[in-house]
Amino acid sequence: MTIVARRGTATPTGEIMSLWAIPSLNEANRRASELKIPDKMLIGSEWCDAADGRRIDVVNPFTESTLGSIPRGGEQDVRRAVKAARKSFEAGSWSQLSGRERGQRLSRVADLIRLEQEYFALIECIDNGKPVQESQWAALIAAEVFEYYGGWADKYHGEVVPLKHRHYNMVVHEPVGVIGAIVPWNFPTIQATQNIVPALAMGNSVVLKPAEECSLAALKLGELCLEAGIPDGVVNIVTGLGEEAGAALCQARGVDAVIFTGSTRTGRSVMQAASGTLKRLSLGCSGKSPDLIFQDADLEAAVDNAFAGMFYNQGEVCNSSSRLLVHESLYTEVVTMLTARAGQLRLGDPLDKTTEMGCLVSQEQLDQNLQYIDIGVKEGAVLAAGGRRREGRGYFLEPTVFIDVVPETRIFQEEIFGPVLTVTPFRDDDDAVALANNSDYGLAAGLWTRDVKRAQDVASRLQAGTVWVNMFGYLDIASPWTGYKQSGTGTAWGRNALDFVTVPKSIWYAR
Numbered sequence: 001m002t003i004v005a006r007r008g009t010a011t012p013t014g015e016i017m018s019l020w021a022i023p024s025l026n027e028a029n030r031r032a033s034e035l036k037i038p039d040k041m042l043i044g045s046e047w048c049d050a051a052d053g054r055r056i057d058v059v060n061p062f063t064e065s066t067l068g069s070i071p072r073g074g075e076q077d078v079r080r081a082v083k084a085a086r087k088s089f090e091a092g093s094w095s096q097l098s099g100r101e102r103g104q105r106l107s108r109v110a111d112l113i114r115l116e117q118e119y120f121a122l123i124e125c126i127d128n129g130k131p132v133q134e135s136q137w138a139a140l141i142a143a144e145v146f147e148y149y150g151g152w153a154d155k156y157h158g159e160v161v162p163l164k165h166r167h168y169n170m171v172v173h174e175p176v177g178v179i180g181a182i183v184p185w186n187f188p189t190i191q192a193t194q195n196i197v198p199a200l201a202m203g204n205s206v207v208l209k210p211a212e213e214c215s216l217a218a219l220k221l222g223e224l225c226l227e228a229g230i231p232d233g234v235v236n237i238v239t240g241l242g243e244e245a246g247a248a249l250c251q252a253r254g255v256d257a258v259i260f261t262g263s264t265r266t267g268r269s270v271m272q273a274a275s276g277t278l279k280r281l282s283l284g285c286s287g288k289s290p291d292l293i294f295q296d297a298d299l300e301a302a303v304d305n306a307f308a309g310m311f312y313n314q315g316e317v318c319n320s321s322s323r324l325l326v327h328e329s330l331y332t333e334v335v336t337m338l339t340a341r342a343g344q345l346r347l348g349d350p351l352d353k354t355t356e357m358g359c360l361v362s363q364e365q366l367d368q369n370l371q372y373i374d375i376g377v378k379e380g381a382v383l384a385a386g387g388r389r390r391e392g393r394g395y396f397l398e399p400t401v402f403i404d405v406v407p408e409t410r411i412f413q414e415e416i417f418g419p420v421l422t423v424t425p426f427r428d429d430d431d432a433v434a435l436a437n438n439s440d441y442g443l444a445a446g447l448w449t450r451d452v453k454r455a456q457d458v459a460s461r462l463q464a465g466t467v468w469v470n471m472f473g474y475l476d477i478a479s480p481w482t483g484y485k486q487s488g489t490g491t492a493w494g495r496n497a498l499d500f501v502t503v504p505k506s507i508w509y510a511r
């Protein structure tokens with residue numbers, strides 16, 4: 001997801017916490033080299049290794065060297081974590097606490113996260129490869145999520161339902177129990193936060209499985225949760241591979257629900273694994289989001305935003321504007337503007353504040369992107385910019401623009417998840433909507449027009465969970481985030497996320 005955050009954010013007492021200032025490159029390197037790299041996972045109150053002692057190397061995608069290693073948790077570790085979560089849930093140390101008290105502790109976590117802005121900013125650079133200009137927001141946004149749902153903890157109350165009978169019917173929102181949270185690597189701090197905090201606010205216990213590529217920020221969050229007074233066993237974190245620890249979590253009997261964010265391909269495996277125990281499932285999956293530039297658009301703004309919407313976070317964003325659809329009258333001009341911008345984007349050391357695009361998260365991710373570029377060329381699309389790995393160290397890929405892309409191709413249809421844009425012309429509004437909806441995905445879409453009637457008409461016809469009109473990529477924790485079609489089955493963010501982590505229990509009283 002592209003996150004656009006405000007500068008400065010309010011603490012519970014109303015004071016504005018300013019954004020961490022990025023130091024010089026030398027100083028950033030020095031501070032990054034002194035960071036404590038977590039090397040244990042959290043089960044109950046214990047920071048521990050995997051039962052069988054196996055480990056996964058943590059690789060810095062810029063230096064390609066090993067930063068440290070984390071436990072490669074497996075089925076046995078997941079079983080232990082689920083047991084710890086179940087025990088805490090049943091003991092009521094969190095689940096039976098008043099909503100207000102839970103909210104206060106979540107706010108305390110928010111304060112601690114803000115104090116660690118530098119840690120989260122630097123760790124995301126060296127673990128994930130994103131530029132520090134972008135990672136500097138991670139802590140403030142995560143803190144906002146803790147505070148927002150902390151605020152809901154005593155407000156998501158039930159109701160008394162008027163019946164056709166004379167009896168009373170009371171509906172109370174109870175926590176579901178133990179929730180497994182599985183997250184991807186592209187926004188390590190925010191994704192982990194997003195998938196556990198609504199559950200915690202409502203009194204659930206959680207077992208979090210971060211992505212094996214980027215687990216460090218999640219482990220730091222676990223530490224801060226304990227420090228803020230969230231009781232032992234309420235937040236458990238099992239690091240490990242998806243097909244091992246992730247799959248075990250989906251199958252575990254003691255897990256009542258799974259909140260998954262990741263690819264549609266993995267989402268299908270999660271569904272299958274969870275079917276044996278019929279778990280509640282919330283899946284937030286892949287995207288291939290269209291951005292439509294109509295003939296009456298503010299062209300400069302449309303191209304600037306389409307470009308940022310595509311190349312922000314190296315294009316490793318579920319809702320990146322990866323399919324640009326342009327009215328035929330503007331097509332040549334838009335292509336010229338885009339290719340000029342692609343040539344100017346500054347790739348570099350993620351810790352350098354002048355870097356505009358960092359490197360991809362792993363060699364595997366880089367290879368996958370290069371394969372798609374080959375496929376695009378073979379499919380007959382025109383490579384107008386980029387297309388190559390950057391020379392030297394680091395998993396860098398040049399910002400890549402394919403033009404004249406037709407909808408029958410794989411590069412138009414499949415999520416590449418990297419800095420690879422496709423551009424396609426359209427004739428009229430109907431053609432634009434048909435092209436936009438010609439996808440298995442339906443996460444987000446943007447459209448650019450000065451005509452309000454066109455905006456309303458097109459927005460209502462687009463099959464996308466989020467539609468941005470004359471803007472792209474904005475998110476706010478208060479606004480729901482969901483998808484059509486194979487982009488998922490769940491809704492994150494906003495009040496809507498609370499439905500999934502609660503059971504509306506109906507209690508009748510005879511009168």
Ligand code: NAD
Pocket residue numbers: 001182183184185186209210211212240241242243245246247250261262263264265266267269270273284285286287317318319415417443487488
């Ligand atoms: P992924 O599907 O490979 O992995 C996501 C998580 O699932 C990881 O923690 C991984 O270890 C785990 N996993 C892998 N195999 C598993 C299995 N068999 N059982 C259980 N868990 C398993 O995705 P990724 O490469 O980490 O992230 C990129 C994908 O995430 C993209 O498709 C992107 O669009 C999507 N994404 C979606 C959203 C959204 O809000 N819809 C947000 C961010 C990313």
